[in-house]
Amino acid sequence: MEPGGRARTGPPQPAAPGPWKARPAGGGGGGASFWLLDGNSWLLCYGFLYLALYAQVSQSKLCERTGSCFSxxxxxxxxxxxxxxxxxxxxxxxxxxxxxxxxxxxxxxxxxxxxxxxxxxxxxxxxxxxxxxxxxxxxxxxxxxxxxxxxxxxxxxxxxxxxxxxxxxxxxxxxxxxxxxxxxxxxxxxxxxxxxxxxxxxxxxxxxxxCPNNCSGHGKCTTSVSVPSRVYCECDKYWKGEACDIPYCKANCGSPDHGYCDLTGEKLCVCNDSWQGPDCSLNVPSTESYWILPNVKPFSPSVGRASHKAVLHGKFMWVIGGYTFNYSSFQMVLNYNLESSIWNVGTVSRGPLQRYGHSLALYQENIFMYGGRIETSDGNVTDELWVFNIHSQSWSTKTPTVLGHGQQYAVEGHSAHIMELDSRDVVMIIIFGYSAIYGYTSSIQEYHISSNTWLVPETKGAIVQGGYGHTSVYDEITKSIYVHGGYKALPGNKYGLVDDLYKYEVNTKTWTILKESGFARYLHSAVLINGAMLIFGGNTHNDTSLSNGAKCFSADFLAYDIACDEWKILPKPNLHRDVNRFGHSAVVINGSMYIFGGFSSVLLNDILVYKPPNCKAFRDEELCKNAGPGIKCIWNKNHCESWESGNTNNILRAKCPLKTAASDDRCYRYADCASCTANTNGCQWCDDKKCISSNSNCSMSVKNYTKCHVRNEQICNKLTSCKSCSLNLNCQWDQRQQECQALPAHLCGEGWNHIGDACLRINSSRENYDNAKLYCYNLSGNLASLTTSKEVEFVLDEIQKYTQQKVSPWVGLRKINISYWGWEDMSPFTNTTLQWLPGEPNDSGFCAYLERAAVAGLKANPCTSMADGLVCEKPVVSPNQNARPCKKPCSLRTSCSNCTSNGMECMWCSSTKRCVDSNAYIISFPYGQCLEWQTATCSPQNCSGLRTCGQCLEQPGCGWCNDPSNTGRGHCIEGSSRGPMKLVGMQNNEMVLDTSVCPKEKNYEWSFIQCPACQCNGHSTCINNNVCEQCKNLTTGKQCQDCMPGYYGDPTNGGQCTACTCSGHANICHMHTGKCFCTTKGIKGDQCQLCDSENRYVGNPLRGTCYYSLLIDYQFTFSLLQEDDRHHTAINFIANPEQSNKNLDISINASNNFNLNITWSVGSTAGTISGEETPIVSKTNIKEYRDSFSYEKFNFRSNPNITFYVYVSNFSWPIKIQIAFSQHNTIMDLVQFFVTFFSCFLSLLLVAAVVWKIKQTCWASRRRE
Missing domain, CATH: 2.60.120.290 (Spermadhesin, CUB domain)
Structure with missing residues (x-):
């Protein structure tokens, strides 16, 4: 993001009264700036220069000596x-x-x-x-x-x-x-x-x-007999597969006691009844777990998909929807026989459009599908509710009635479960998800099947944060849904993966925060087996500006013990190949987990099976109770039972390790009373609005969420979009911070200082950056973005008041990427009012704090380091919500220009022609569907909008058709290496070859890899095959790509150049837009047709010129130092005497030489072409000039409209000019002064004499008495 424009000075203001008045620099230019370097700075500059030259010389020598040019x-x-x-x-x-x-x-x-x-x-x-x-x-x-x-x-x-x-x-x-x-x-x-x-x-x-993978070292590559041009792998014994990468019959299957090897059929172990496993080495039942990759029949690549959903009905796993690369042969409904390992395609004639990221939930013979992203050109997220009947294999739609003032959210990346509540009502609960309109939703949605009604219930307990791509399981014993992970919007306008684990009690509608897993991920799978929630796979990448090695595709295997609130890491699948993935599904049958599909650079169509240990295999009570990880067993009447069978009466019996209360640091993360007390970490809410360990001292604490007072800030902070924020009457969206905030009772509140448009608060506690942010967040604020001088001055003054302790506080400045520092409010850091200390920022620091308040010095530190203090900021907001209406959601913007018009809020994907929220880009294209995105400049939506071959071949879907002139002219067309292509199928966007638009027989040339050598844009032929001979048609440049000075246009690909139209006030204009570079300061407009009246310039440039109107007895300074002033070579002034009986003095000086002309006129049309001006002064190549114009000679009294014109010209940029007109008394006026003075003096003497005579008379009278 580029910094904004510079501020301009306002109109002149009077100085202190007196015969001669002065004013600060202004009147039409920016002020001067100076760069002062001390000796050390010069030495440093010379050092850098030497290093740069040395590196260049070294590189040149290396190039000559070793030829170190890679390509x-x-x-x-x-x-x-x-x-x-x-x-x-x-x-x-x-x-x-x-x-x-x-x-x-x-x-x-x-x-x-x-x-x-x-x-x-x-x-x-x-x-x-x-x-x-x-x-x-x-x-x-x-x-x-x-x-x-x-x-x-x-x-x-x-x-x-x-x-x-x-x-x-x-x-x-x-x-x-x-x-x-x-x-x-x-x-x-x-x-x-x-x-x-x-x-x-x-x-x-x-x-x-x-041969594939060189036959993996377990076979030899052999030429096919039927197709000589093909080769195949001939595998060694006990290896199979296309690449001989699948081992079979390890240890001969333990033959003959355990099983035997089927060498003629599927080449696998056939185990005896009491043995199991890939090699028949495990007992039935077994105390060990194992993974297998079953042989699937038929094995069709079209089955592969991701972000689908699967449910279990009988022995069939029903798979519906999902993302795939090509939907032309996509089957919406599939079922997989878990006993025979056979896929079947559902015979469905009509139904919903293809979608992914939806939810599925089974009730009796019906599969309920809700939401998801419809895979069409606009990629809408839907709120459709479809029901698939398994018996009839038919679809039907439901249109529920929304109760009360509720809202039905169209979401994707959510989850759903159907259960019967204690009230006997059967309800489908939809958890979280992402809405293209309302952002990341933290709400629960309920669909009541019998009444066909929809509502968003009020929930109790912890205040949770919803997201996209989490997983959830429903436990019949605890009557609760367990929700793990996901991609979420986080505090401070951030977003990313989380490792959160929540429990939602469906009958009481209460949230509880459980122990987090420590492994953030989304688009993973979760199932519930024997009291353990098993988590597999997912996308674990959570890096932002540096890579820490997190992988997109994971095979992590985790287990959560519901009874003991404990996480365990399970061994990853030990199979013959990697099974990393995300976007897959998982179901449970007969105590085994079946995983299907997903994404791992390719769309997967395999089945993974996990067989956990069996509780019945444990013969000892101690081994039974300590079974695991990944399994929960109960010792009951001298035998070991599974968790489910041992808890039929919903009485949880489990042996768990003793839990201790969490530390203060662990509790600090909870920003509200309810979340602090509705969790399993042992925290308490203290009276100073802080969550601490229950073992810590607190004068007034709350340990039960029912005793918490729910504050609006807690609710508002969880709403992640303007639309969702506007639904709550107690909240208001802050456009600057891009977050939802509670409406304040007062402008700032107790403990805050109202500075400008912000509220600031300084705290001296020692914290790391994240805890400092959390402290501010708890107060509905953020670490301060000190972007105004007023805010900086306040902070520096306040810090210096701390005399008893050192305060070097964190501010809201952090490293956004490898070369860009930005404030927490997303504005760029400009290094003006606050500056880095010498040697800063260092490479290890990603967060900034104020080290020395006296010099406004910043230092960079690792965000995990501690700093002495912090500065919080929150906006001063208006309680009127209607004053800040929400902008149109990104998803409703249909072009690149309106998508990217509001800064960094939205991102435009040119390949899919979709606009998405910046905080939801990854989840909008989880499988790389977007080939390129823009946030500022927009490229043409079609190849035909690209004018040069170079631009054309930058876009992967375009090719260049060079015309027969061989001068660089041509057309950019959608195409392949074989030629142009055209669209024939709107529904599937099918493209076919169409060489007719670039016919080779007519000497047109198709270029797909490199541009033709001659690229003169149609304005010249080439010599030596690639050098433009002579640019014609008013063009210039190496490839005749620019217009000559004095002309403008786009001459690329045969375009024309047009003469600049500048009303005689410029010789050149912008080569592309035609905007004139006016040479006289004060003249503006694309065609130099206007005077800058806002800055006191008057006149008419269409008939003459523009003048700056000077005031008498003021000095004006014009600093033409900015880049905008580069083309200015003249400036004109106009002045009218204010007094008819005083001379008019002029003084002018400049930093560079200039030419000076002064004229005068008495007509009202002077200063234009038709006006008459009389020359007075004409000077060339001077730096200063002084003169006085006699009021008698120019007859000021008889010419009340007399005007003096000053023309300063032929100067070079940059320049500073000072000019003043003044009228003050001459020496002859001293006579009048002295006459007046002595008259007053004699009058005073006369009065004194009279008073003295009266006094003497009074004294004489008294003596006589």
Whole structure:
């Protein structure tokens, strides 16, 4: 975000009264600024200069000596890059490449890839050849920087993989390196990175007609007999699979006692009745757990999907909806037979549109589906409620009645459960989710099946924060729903993953905060088995500005003990390949967990099965009670029972370790009384609005949430959008902080100071940055964004009042990305009123505090470090909600321009043509659906809007049709490497080849990888194939891409240039817009047609010029120092004498030489072309001038409209000019002064004599008496 414009001075103000008056600099320019360097500063500058020159010389010598140009050649000590490569060593990809060898490598470069880059590789084989991509190394920013792989020669071919994050095999090294396969004979790879941070990039090996994974070292590559151009793996004994990567019949299945190996059928172990496991090595029942990958029949790639939902009905797992790369052959409804491992496609003729991120809940024979994102061009989030009847395999819709003043939220990424309440009412409970209108919802929604009604109930207990992509399970024993993780909006206008665990009691509608897992994630799965909630997989990436190694795709396996409120980490699946994923589903049958699908760069279609230990296998009471982790058992009547069977009467019996109260630091995170007391950490709410450990001392504490007074701030702070905030009458949306705040009872409140438009509060407690933010947040504020001088002065003055202790407080300034510091209110840090101390900011610091108040000095520190104090800020808000109406939600903005018009609130995805909230970008495109996004500048929505070949080939879906003139003219068209393409199917956006729009037989040339050598935009032919011979049509530039000085327009691709129209007040204009660079200060307008009347300039530039109207007896300073003044070479002034009997003196001086002309006139039309002016003074190349104009000579008395004109011209920028007109008394006026003086003096003497005579008379009279 660029800083705003500079402030301009206002009109002149009178100084102190007197015969000569002065005023501060102003009148039309910014003030001067000076840069003063002491000796140390100069030494530092010279040091940097020496290092820079030394580095450049060293680099040049290195280039000459070793030829260290990664993709280029060294010429004259400079690397000249090959096409598609950039950087001082040609070390970054930036363009398109075509690879035709049978095998090879492609990479982004030898070091970290470049910010904001796009690279595309086309691998061309032969028709229908099998092309394998082997990702030996891949490390990009998860969820933001993607590699797209298409099975074809364009982005309109089928998408088969979207890679992001760290793809590092976790087992058996090289043999599990992921492979992606195309079968069209082509592969198009497109890479996009944004501006946040970069990683090491990728190294990809490709090969045509090769065996998968080199047969994993367990077989040999053999040519097919039926298809000689194909090869296949011939596996060694006890290995199977396309790549010979699946072992079978380990240890011969323990034959003959445990089982036998089926060598002729499916090649697996067939276990005897008392044995189980992949190798028949475990007893039935067993005290050990294991994972298996069952053979699925039929195995169809079209089954693969993510963000679908699954429910269990009998022996069938019903799968509905989900995201896929290609919906043309997508089946909305599937079922999987868990006994026979067979997939079946539901025979459904009509039903809902495809969607993902919805919820499913089963009741009797009906599956209820709610919400989700409909996968259409606009990608709407819906509030549709559909019911699928399993028996008839038909869909029907429900339109519930919304009770009271409630709201039905259209959400995605939520969850749902159906249960019978104690009231005998059957209800579907919808938990959280993300709404495109209302943001992240923290509400519970209830659908009452029998009455077909909808409501949002009031809840009690802890105040929880809802989100997207959490998981939840319903426990029949505790009658509670357990909700874990998700992607949420966090305090301080942040967002990210969480590891929260909540419990919602469905009958009492009460929330309780349980122990968090310690492993944040979203789009994971959860099931409930034997009193343990098992969490698998998910997206665990939560990095912001640096990578800490978190992976997009996880195979983490966690268990939560419901009875004991304890988390345990379970071993990851020990299978022959990695099973990392997110967006999958999980169900439970017969005590086993079945996981289906998900996303791991590719859409997965496999089934994972987890078999937990069986409580019946434990013969000892102590072993039974301590069984686990991942299982809960109860010893009952000399045998071990499962948690469910042992708690049939809802009496929880469990052996749990003794819990101790949490520390104060752990309790500090709870910002309100209800959340502090409705949790299992042992906290209490103290009277000073702070949550502390129940073991800590407190004069007045609350330990039960029912005793808490619910404050509006607690409710409002959880509302994450303006729309949701406006639904609560006690809340108001703060546009500056982008958060919902409680309406204040007073402007600031007790303990706050009203400074400008903000309320400030300083606290001297020692905290780290996050705890400091939390302290401010508890007071409905945030760490202070000190963006005005008034706020800074107040803080500095207050800090210096602390004489008994050192106060170096945190302020709301933190490092946003690798090179950008910003305030907590998202405004940029400008380093003006507050400045960094020498050597700051250091590389290790990401948060800022005031170290030395006397010099307004900032230092950077790790956010986890402690600082002595903090400064809080909250806005002064108006209690009138209607005064701040909500802006249109991002999701309702349909073009890039209106999407990005309000700063950083919204982001525009050009490939999907959707506008989304900035805090919801990742969840809006969880599978990399957005190829490129914008927040400021907008690119054309179609290829046809791109005017040059260079711009055209930057967009992965475009190609360039060069016309026969071979001068650089052409058309940008959607296309592939084979030629242009056109849209034939609106529903599925199907594109087909259409060479008629760029006919080769008419000498048109199609360019897809590189632009034609001659790029003169149609204004010149080329010599030496790529050098424009002579730019014509008023153009200039290396590629005739600009208009000549004095002309404007867009000459690219044959465009025209037009002469500047500047009313005679400019010689040049902006080469693209035609806005004139007026040469006379005070003249403005695109065509220099207006006078700057707001700053006291008068006149008519269409008939003459503009003048600054000077006041008499004032001095004016004009500082033409800003970049806006660069083109000014003249300034004019006008003055009218105020007194007819005094001379008019003029004084003018400047920092540079100038020409001076002074004229006068008595007509009202003077100063225009038709007016008559009489010259008085004409000087050239001077720096100062003084003169006096006689009131008698110019007859001021007879010419009341006399006007003097001053023309200052031919100066160079920058310049400072001082000018003054004055009228004061001459020496002859001293006679009048002395006459008056002596008259007064004689009068006083006469009065004194009279008084003295009267006094003498009175005294004489008294003596006579």
């Amino acid at each position: 280029g050649r060294c010429v004259n000590s400079t690397c000249l890059c090959d096409p598609g490569w950039v950087g001082d060593q040609c070390q970054h990809c930036q363009g398109r490449f075509k690879l035709t060898e049978p095998s090879g490598y492609l990479t982004d470069g030898p070091i970290n890839y470049k910010y904001k880059t796009k690279c595309t590789w086309l691998i061309e084989g032969y028709p229908n050849a099998v092309l394998r991509l082997r990702f030996n190394h891949f490390a990009t920013e998860c969820s933001w920087d993607h590699m797209y792989v298409y099975d074809g020669d364009s982005i309109y071919a089928p998408l088969i993989a979207v890679l992001s994050g760290l793809i590092v095999p976790e087992i058996r090294g090289n043999e599990t390196v992921p492979e992606v396969v195309t079968t069209s004979g082509y592969a198009l790879l497109h890479f996009f990175s944004d501006a946040a941070y970069n990683l090491t990039g990728f190294n990809i090996f490709y090969s045509i007609n090769s």
